[in-house]
Amino acid sequence: MLQVGFIRQNTELVRQRLALKNFKQPELVDELLRWDDKRKEYQHELDELQAKINASSKEIGQLMGKGLKEEAEKKKLDVAEWKQQQTPEKLTEAEKNIEAILYLLPNLPSEKVPPGKTPEENIVVKEGGEKPSLHAGAVPHWDLAKKYNLIDFELGNKITGSGFPVYINKGAKLQRSMIQYFLDFNTAAGYIEYLPPFMVNEASAYGTGQLPDKEGQMYHATEDNFYLIPTAEVPITNIYRDTILKEAELPVKITAYTPCFRREAGSYGKDVRGLNRLHQFDKVELVQLVNPAQSYDVLEEMVAHVERLLQSLELPYRILKLCGGDMGFTSALTYDFEVYSTAQQKWLEVSSVSNFETYQTNRMKARYKDANGKTQLLHSLNGSSLALPRILASVLENNQTIDGILLPKSLHSYFGSDRVV
RNA sequence: GGAGAGAUGGCAGAGCGGUCGAAUGCGGCGGUCUUGAAAACCGUUGAAGCGCAAGUUUCCGGGGGUUCGAAUCCCUCUCUCUCCGCCA
Numbered sequence: 001m002l003q004v005g006f007i008r009q010n011t012e013l014v015r016q017r018l019a020l021k022n023f024k025q026p027e028l029v030d031e032l033l034r035w036d037d038k039r040k041e042y043q044h045e046l047d048e049l050q051a052k053i054n055a056s057s058k059e060i061g062q063l064m065g066k067g068l069k070e071e072a073e074k075k076k077l078d079v080a081e082w083k084q085q086q087t088p089e090k091l092t093e094a095e096k097n098i099e100a101i102l103y104l105l106p107n108l109p110s111e112k113v114p115p116g117k118t119p120e121e122n123i124v125v126k127e128g129g130e131k132p133s134l135h136a137g138a139v140p141h142w143d144l145a146k147k148y149n150l151i152d153f154e155l156g157n158k159i160t161g162s163g164f165p166v167y168i169n170k171g172a173k174l175q176r177s178m179i180q181y182f183l184d185f186n187t188a189a190g191y192i193e194y195l196p197p198f199m200v201n202e203a204s205a206y207g208t209g210q211l212p213d214k215e216g217q218m219y220h221a222t223e224d225n226f227y228l229i230p231t232a233e234v235p236i237t238n239i240y241r242d243t244i245l246k247e248a249e250l251p252v253k254i255t256a257y258t259p260c261f262r263r264e265a266g267s268y269g270k271d272v273r274g275l276n277r278l279h280q281f282d283k284v285e286l287v288q289l290v291n292p293a294q295s296y297d298v299l300e301e302m303v304a305h306v307e308r309l310l311q312s313l314e315l316p317y318r319i320l321k322l323c324g325g326d327m328g329f330t331s332a333l334t335y336d337f338e339v340y341s342t343a344q345q346k347w348l349e350v351s352s353v354s355n356f357e358t359y360q361t362n363r364m365k366a367r368y369k370d371a372n373g374k375t376q377l378l379h380s381l382n383g384s385s386l387a388l389p390r391i392l393a394s395v396l397e398n399n400q401t402i403d404g405i406l407l408p409k410s411l412h413s414y415f416g417s418d419r420v421v
Numbered sequence: 422g423g424a425g426a427g428a429u430g431g432c433a434g435a436g437c438g439g440u441c442g443a444a445u446g447c448g449g450c451g452g453u454c455u456u457g458a459a460a461a462c463c464g465u466u467g468a469a470g471c472g473c474a475a476g477u478u479u480c481c482g483g484g485g486g487u488u489c490g491a492a493u494c495c496c497u498c499u500c501u502c503u504c505c506g507c508c509a
Contacts, residue, residue, distance in 0.1 A: 044471060047478045054478085057490040061439035064489095076489045083489090244431095244468095373450095375468085 001102040001209075001363050004036050017108035022117050022325040025104070032101045039094040046091055053082055103212055107359035109324045110296075110333040116323025122336070123323070128307070129316035131340055132398050140343045141393040142274035144400060145171065148421045153274070163264070163272070163279030165389075170420050174395075175282060175388060177414040179257050182284040182385055185309050191255035191286060196235035198258055199226040204238040207364040209330035209356075219261050228261035232285035233382045240289055241364040244375055250368060251298065252289040255385070257282065275389035276348065282388040288381045289366060292358070295379035296333075299355045302383045303335050306351050309385055314408040315394055316340040318347065332357045339390065343397040348390040353383030396420070 007014050007029065015026055056079050063072040114123050145151035150171030156164040167175050187193050205211040205227050210218060219228040229235055236256050245252070260283050275281075286305070290298050303319065310317045322334040337351035358377040361367065367375050399406040405420040412418045 040471065043478080047471070050479090051477055053489080058439070060489050064439080072489080079489045 001359060002105050002108065003358070003362055004032065004098065004102070008033060008036065014108060018105070020113060020115060020324040021106055021109050021327060023106060028101050028104060032098060032105075035094050035097045035101070039091065039098060042087070042091040042094055046088060049082055049085060053079055056082075106329045107332050107356060109327060109331075110355070110357070112296075112321075112333055113327065114321060114323045117325035118323075119326050121323040122320040122326055125319045125321050125335070126307075127316075127318040128311060129314065129340075131316045131342055134342055134398075134400065135402055137402075138343050138397070138400055140274060140341075141396045144396045144405065145274070148405070150174070150396070150420070151275070161279070163277070165275065165278065174411075174415060174420055175392060177411060177416075178388060178391065179282060179284060181411060181414045182309065183255060183257055185312070186255035186284065186286060186305075186385055189253075189305055191253045194236055194239070194254055194256045196232065196239075196256055196258065198229055198235075198261075200229055200234050200238065201226060204234055204241065207238045207241050208234045208360050209363065210234060213329050216265050217263050219263060229258060230262050231260050231384075232256040232258040232283065233287060236285065236287050237289075237360060237366075237380055237382065238364060240366040240378075243366055245289070245366075245368040245378070247291065247368055247370060250289070250291050250378070251294070252287075254287045255284060256287075257284045259283075260387075275393045278389055284385055284388075286353075286383045286385050289361070289378045290381065291368070292376070292379045295355050295357065295381060298379075299333065299335075299353065299381055302353050302381060306337055306353060306383055306385050310337060310339065310350075312408070312410040313391065313395065314410075315391070315398060316342075317350075328352075328354065330354075330356050330359050332359065337384075337386075339394045341390075341394045341397050343400070348394060350386050350390045350394075351384040354381060356380045356382075 002014070011029065011033070014029060018026060018029070056075050060072045060075045060079075063069075063075070114121070116122065139147075142151075142153070145153075148170070149168055152166045152168055153162075155166045156162070159166065183193055199221065202211065202225055205218065210227070210230060214230070218230050220226075221228070227234075235258070236254050239254070240252065259280055261280050262278075264277060264279060286302060288298055288302065307317070307319065317337055317339045320336045320338065322331075322336060327334050331354040334352055334354040336349055337353070338347035339350050340346075341348050357379050360380045361377045366378050366380065368378055370376050395408070395411075396405055399408070399420075407415055407417070407419055409418075
């Protein structure tokens, strides 16, 4: 979350940036500062009172030690009176209100973020790869999946519900092959592989910003108060919650494969066909924790990394820089990657790479000691490399032939063949 | 799931309800010594809020309570360990 001190010193800037993100409650900024003023005032009052009480308590102890019981009793009366004056409730109220507002304020978009409110206003930064020209009668992946028995959506409906596909035979193997390939690709670039828990506690969900903003979007195991992770970002970024790193330990680079679970409440009907939108899907994620001075260079580096991975899959892709209104709550700058699904004739988002600056690390208290020995917040970044279902969909669709499905070279050795079927 | 033990500073580990933000050891940092290193010795070494500063407040797993005063007593939650049961 944002830091009150920063908001106080850069109030106008904060207002402008929130507007760029299409934030609807700008009055919260003033409200926050008012509560912070009160907080300081109450804190000061309480400190002084408490100092008096502490001093007297010490004296009482000494008087008792000398056997001066009556004087001690007198002091006790003083203390009792001061305690009446204490109003810690007011301080607690101010602190609670400050926290509540901070949770409502999204991250500020960086100065590089283009203005805009809708996805149409995102900027296409780059296009690459070639859209294949498919044979007449080319079909979407859900038809291919059925024809070659790669994925069974109906079976998933039976076992669990819609949005939980069952991968079968070559379909299952291709999924596994790609996970393996993506992880190898990432570790070759210096990322350390982790296999984290797929459920997290409340503190972790708050740490990366899923709570309270996306409460209804996660599956919640209420008995134990655990959440199924919507992305590996949550468990692996939280590895460094409440941690102070040495500067020499930076940058921290982590990659992890996990399934991801999303309720996708409210998104029924549209774009949910086949693998386009699921409640459970596989993803390989990248996370970096870095020195703030380098975070935007690192962001570009991560974008380049994901781009190379897409290129190696020989898919037509484009890179978007998201406008203020389309960015996530916690992000300061986001690039989205989309691949072109030729059979569906539309772009599918397969990766999102973001710099969160200190928004997550402030919540998580993920810090480092700088050259002067001062403790500072790190910058956190993450990106998908990659989300599996839509990659699988476009690999199937873009490589279909009349009598089978071919594979890009990079997957041959992983899959053990140059074609799916 | 049942029974018991525990949670203290980077780690280990003390701590009669008052002078404890906390002994001691290790580790870290600085220094003396040394050609250099090791050893030895000396010093230093948690976090956060307010304040120009002096200073002051808070933090001994989380929350609540008793008390003039709590790391120390009580309640509660969470977690860890040991034994038993169950089990991949």
